[in-house]
Amino acid sequence: MKKDIICTVCPTGCIICVEGEGKNILKIEGFTCARGKVYAENEFVAPVRILTSTAKISGIKSPLIAVRSNAPIPKEKIFDCMDEIRKLNLQAPVHRGDVLIANICGTGVDIIASSDAVND
Numbered sequence: 001m002k003k004d005i006i007c008t009v010c011p012t013g014c015i016i017c018v019e020g021e022g023k024n025i026l027k028i029e030g031f032t033c034a035r036g037k038v039y040a041e042n043e044f045v046a047p048v049r050i051l052t053s054t055a056k057i058s059g060i061k062s063p064l065i066a067v068r069s070n071a072p073i074p075k076e077k078i079f080d081c082m083d084e085i086r087k088l089n090l091q092a093p094v095h096r097g098d099v100l101i102a103n104i105c106g107t108g109v110d111i112i113a114s115s116d117a118v119n120d
Helices: 034-045 075-086
Strands: 002-006 015-021 024-029 052-058 064-069 089-091 099-101 111-113
Touching: 002 034, 015 034, 024 034, 052 075, 075 111
Parallel strands: 052 089
Antiparallel strands: 002 015, 015 024, 052 064, 064 111, 099 111
């Protein structure tokens, strides 16, 4: 399999071509720095993403609060994690950094509040 990956590590945005079979990388070219090479290898073998979303909350003017993962989540688990976040129904006060869902979907990653939501 051949995959072109646009590196997001720095503003250069190198287009890195990775060839491999399964998790075995056979050839990689197009990177201009070591960080880009590592990024492309990880993106080819096991892509991960920081998950940002919103959750329902009561007790404040806004019906939603911004939430995010405190570490990258495997890309294939994103939709399962979104299903769990959708089930949240929080009550103010919630403070930035509060763990809202620990170890979401068995990933070892927590969903945390991105900001404060205090009672009106």
